Amino acid sequence: MEKQVEKIVQWLIEQVEKAGVNGLIVGVSGGLDSAVVAHLIKRAFPDDSLGVLMPIHTSPANMTHANNVIESCGINGMTVDLSETHEILYSQIKTKLNDKNEFREKNDQLAGANLRARLRMSTLYTLATNYNYLVVGTDNASEFYTGYFTKYGDGGVDILPIVDFTKQEVREMAAYLGVPAEIVSKKPSADLWEDQTDEDEMGTTYDKIDAYITGEEIPEKDKEIIEKMHRRTAHKRDPLPQFKKKK
């Protein structure tokens, strides 16, 4: 693990040099993936790394976890509360839709949730411009394969240091890096609505996804769920479709 971490840290330094910027920034949620990334970027840039807490009606427990991450790695921290911004923008959009009688209740939760992720992305890029930093993504291999992220939300980033590691590998890396134990053992959640857990929403487990993408056999039912997610989200990984004047 030590070698692996050293390699990632070196890679982060190279990315910053190549881009000609000053450092790195990440959103810190109190979850596992961002805890690992915060620790990694602090190692790469002790004086030029920033972890940003962006609560949107976030639970006190998650805020405590996020603050514990900032403390455990000693990274510079900042909190930008987006609760009111989210409320104002989403209710303005909903008012417009309701005026036209076109508001679709069944898409309400997902639309509001994806807006959270995109407000966080906008906040990170605003800060990145200020400091001349790159925005670091927290996607792991399991999330990337299944497309379990918001396009241009938490998926809207400059570099992906842990995208080649399964959730289990990220958990092992977290323990090695000194991420607080309660975060290492916590259930993965996008916190996009109350009591959301990734595994409930996906209908399969990270253990199964990890096993599948590393070539192990898993039950047919889980294979189908994972392959369906992978197919449905291909557009998030592929280059943008571009109309060409000439073929």
Ligand SMILES: Nc1ncnc2c1ncn2[C@@H]1O[C@H](COP(=O)(O)OP(=O)(O)OC[C@H]2O[C@@H]([n+]3cccc(C(=O)O)c3)[C@H](O)[C@@H]2O)[C@@H](O)[C@H]1O
């Ligand atoms: N074939 C296609 N070609 C090009 N674009 C296509 C497309 N199909 C949809 N689209 C576009 O993509 C949009 C749908 O994608 P997207 O907006 O991402 O939304 P979608 O994939 O529907 O939802 C995001 C999922 O990621 C999960 N998530 C989000 C954020 C964080 C985390 C976490 O683990 O922390 C998880 C969330 O719980 C939810 O299940 C559509 O509204 C449309 O604009």
Ligand SMILES: Nc1ncnc2c1ncn2[C@@H]1O[C@H](COP(=O)(O)OP(=O)(O)OP(=O)(O)O)[C@@H](O)[C@H]1O
């Ligand atoms: N409240 C928040 N404040 C700051 N960033 C956030 C917040 N919520 C989500 N994010 C950003 O969105 C990313 C995607 O969330 P995701 O839940 O996949 O990762 P995580 O919370 O770090 O780990 P886990 O998947 O184990 O919950 C986070 O890693 C973080 O960068």
Ligand SMILES: [Mg+2]
């Ligand atoms: Mg989370």
